[in-house]
Amino acid sequence: MPEIIRVESLVKKFGEFTAVAGIDFNIEAGEIFGFLGPNGAGKTTTIKILATLLKPTSGKATLAGYDVLTHPNEVRQSIGMVFQDQSLDDRLTAEENLWFHAMLYDVPNSVFTERMEQVLKLVDLGDRRSSLVRTFSGGMKRRLEIARGLLHHPRVLFLDEPTLGLDPQTRNAIWHHVRRLRDEVGTTVFMTTHYMDEAENCDHIAIIDHGKIQAVDTPAALKRMIGGDKVIVGGVGSDADLEKDLAAKYNVEVQKVDSEFHFQMQSGAEFVPRVVSDFSGRVRSIQIKQPSLEDVFLRLTGHAIRQQEGSAIDAMRQGVQLWRSGGRR
Amino acid sequence: MKALKVIYTIWFREYKTFMREKGRIVAMIGQPLLYLLILGKGITAGMSLKGSSDVDYLRFMYPGIIGMSILFTSIFSSISIIWDREFGFLKEVLVAPVPRWAVAVGKCFGGATIAMIQSVILIVMAPLVGISLSVLMIVELLILSFLISFAVTSLGVIIASRMQSMQSFQMVMNFLVMPLYFLSGAMFPMSSAPTWMKPLMMADPLTYGVDALRNVVFSETMIVVAGNVQQPLVEVARTAGLIRWSLSFDVAVMTASAMLLAVAGAWVFSKSN
Ligand SMILES: Nc1ncnc2c1ncn2[C@@H]1O[C@H](COP(=O)(O)OP(=O)(O)O)[C@@H](O)[C@H]1O
Ligand SMILES: [Mg+2]
Numbered sequence: 375m376p377e378i379i380r381v382e383s384l385v386k387k388f389g390e391f392t393a394v395a396g397i398d399f400n401i402e403a404g405e406i407f408g409f410l411g412p413n414g415a416g417k418t419t420t421i422k423i424l425a426t427l428l429k430p431t432s433g434k435a436t437l438a439g440y441d442v443l444t445h446p447n448e449v450r451q452s453i454g455m456v457f458q459d460q461s462l463d464d465r466l467t468a469e470e471n472l473w474f475h476a477m478l479y480d481v482p483n484s485v486f487t488e489r490m491e492q493v494l495k496l497v498d499l500g501d502r503r504s505s506l507v508r509t510f511s512g513g514m515k516r517r518l519e520i521a522r523g524l525l526h527h528p529r530v531l532f533l534d535e536p537t538l539g540l541d542p543q544t545r546n547a548i549w550h551h552v553r554r555l556r557d558e559v560g561t562t563v564f565m566t567t568h569y570m571d572e573a574e575n576c577d578h579i580a581i582i583d584h585g586k587i588q589a590v591d592t593p594a595a596l597k598r599m600i601g602g603d604k605v606i607v608g609g610v611g612s613d614a615d616l617e618k619d620l621a622a623k624y625n626v627e628v629q630k631v632d633s634e635f636h637f638q639m640q641s642g643a644e645f646v647p648r649v650v651s652d653f654s655g656r657v658r659s660i661q662i663k664q665p666s667l668e669d670v671f672l673r674l675t676g677h678a679i680r681q682q683e684g685s686a687i688d689a690m691r692q693g694v695q696l697w698r699s700g701g702r703r
Numbered sequence: 704m705k706a707l708k709v710i711y712t713i714w715f716r717e718y719k720t721f722m723r724e725k726g727r728i729v730a731m732i733g734q735p736l737l738y739l740l741i742l743g744k745g746i747t748a749g750m751s752l753k754g755s756s757d758v759d760y761l762r763f764m765y766p767g768i769i770g771m772s773i774l775f776t777s778i779f780s781s782i783s784i785i786w787d788r789e790f791g792f793l794k795e796v797l798v799a800p801v802p803r804w805a806v807a808v809g810k811c812f813g814g815a816t817i818a819m820i821q822s823v824i825l826i827v828m829a830p831l832v833g834i835s836l837s838v839l840m841i842v843e844l845l846i847l848s849f850l851i852s853f854a855v856t857s858l859g860v861i862i863a864s865r866m867q868s869m870q871s872f873q874m875v876m877n878f879l880v881m882p883l884y885f886l887s888g889a890m891f892p893m894s895s896a897p898t899w900m901k902p903l904m905m906a907d908p909l910t911y912g913v914d915a916l917r918n919v920v921f922s923e924t925m926i927v928v929a930g931n932v933q934q935p936l937v938e939v940a941r942t943a944g945l946i947r948w949s950l951s952f953d954v955a956v957m958t959a960s961a962m963l964l965a966v967a968g969a970w971v972f973s974k975s976n
Contacts, residue, residue, distance in 0.1 A: 425798055426798075427794075427797060427798060447800045448800075450798060450799060450800035451800040453798075455794075455795075455798050457791065457794050459791045459794075460790070460791045461791035461792055461793075461794045461795045462791075462792065462795075463716065463720065463792045464790075465720045465723055465724075466716070466719065466720065470719070474712060474716055474795075475795070475799075477708060477709075477711075477712040478709065478712060478796070478799035478800075478801050479799060479800065480705070480708075480800075522795075
């Protein structure tokens, strides 16, 4: 598969602060590529650079063969964008929002109606085309944004935290649509998330933290990297020495997460009786788990990803929204 | 070609969303009515114009009220840039493969169109203040409204492009819009202003807009002056110093200002996003 996005030593600084600290990755045409990282990792900043909305401090990025710095218009025509925060005009109907987009992206009038039918069907909004977007739920707005992003047949669709703040059912539906899109239309999808379980859906994942990529691989390969199963031991009372003793006894690296101790073992199941006899009386619980991306992240970065729903900006937007709907309409 | 399409698209959205805001339309009708009522019944009673007792204050004020309505409507239109930024829609426009200056120009056309609708509402009220209308005059008024509004919306675009929040926009507006209005000669003629204020009034582009509006609004009305003689209102006003320049001079200054501000607006908008 040819590479559709190439990023080389990309750096973005805001004043003294480095948001993206020299990252490299390539994305193949037709894959779902995920950026996994906590809030503030630099995911949105990277997307904005690729979408020509921000200029990199240094480094190079090309999309569909076009340099983002020298050919911004070609890059823009080649991408569809679903921003982290909503970007629809909710005083217009779904159809009018799509019409607006078609005009800006030079979709000819003759094919607009057919395209609109297509994309609305893809996200199951066909019957709501003439409703004002204001009357849509959060999930419907997201789906409409995805439909809009596809209207001009972009080579790459960017989805910045497409499922943030949505209920699990809607999140599943959106994933269903994204996979369908990749399978039926062949669009390359570049998405960011800080939900570990969602990243499993990607063909390749880049794990990003503090502006640096820690690893890029398939979800399966990343998990294999952990080596073996994860053993979670819960101690009795506040046994301060348990962490140290476990590490010494089995010669493993133990991580304390909340009040439990995590470490890796080749075959976890056979290992359980040994722990029980070695630490009888000091162990309250033992669990064996297949490694998850959460563990991969923990291993690579030394800390757990924080699941913060709704940033300060979201709260502000909501406040303004209330004020606006009360005052302006 | 592409740029024209973008201008049209942005314009059409401004127009469409405006038509959906019933509250704004009600305000556009109610506000001038209120002003005319207050001025007509209140201020006029205790006011006469120095050296021009033949022109009553309400007639003098009517073109100024048109000017004021255009001013406020246009500024309100340019605020939509800040709304769009706050609610995210601006990003959809900025990430599209379109020239940004065309987006700004589309906004200016949108604002100017809405201001023309505001003018129509005011023109309909002309008989209420004793002003006669003709078709030519209505056409001239619409063109003037467009021109003035285009200039003011452009100014609004310049400011809105640099503002991050609604609050700061309102601050700037209070420091800019109100002086622009008070200095435009809409409320008191330049002839009765103190000497130090006159250069400021001359520097206010709206001054020429209001002068042009008076030129046009007064053109069809005859009034009775001392000795029961009928005279065109426009002549009386000119003699009294209420109209200072010719219509063509006013239009030339307004056109130049509008072009300059529009270019500046398009430039600032492109640079700041
Ligand atoms: N315009 C900006 N000015 C200053 N700092 C910024 C700006 N945009 C983002 N940042 C900072 O850069 C870091 C990365 O942000 P972002 O890319 O939005 O993270 P993510 O999308 O992964 O949550 C954050 O610490 C954020 O505060
Ligand atoms: Mg982000």
